Amino acid sequence: MVKIKKIVVSTLMVIVWFVMFAMLIPMKSGRGQFATVSICLIINGILAAYYSCIGHRPATFREWLSM
Numbered sequence: 001m002v003k004i005k006k007i008v009v010s011t012l013m014v015i016v017w018f019v020m021f022a023m024l025i026p027m028k029s030g031r032g033q034f035a036t037v038s039i040c041l042i043i044n045g046i047l048a049a050y051y052s053c054i055g056h057r058p059a060t061f062r063e064w065l066s067m
Contacts, residue, residue, distance in 0.1 A: 002055050009051045016043050 020040035027033050 005054050006051060009047055009054070013044055013047050013051075016040050016047070 017040070020036060023036050024033055027036065
């Protein structure tokens with residue numbers, strides 16, 4: 001089950017990057033580009049944190065850093 005979750009989360013992270021680039025290419029507004037990149041980085045950051053906690057479930061932030 002852990003392996004399946006990691007595959008799904010990894011796939012979602014790649015999809016977020018593809019969507020970001022698909023939105024950035026035709027976009028002309030600098031603010032829109034900044035907002036799109038910011039939102040995608042936040043989403044990928046959350047997915048990355050979840051990915052690192054899938055197998056371990058640390059109780060504190062300090063335990064998460066020591067993994």
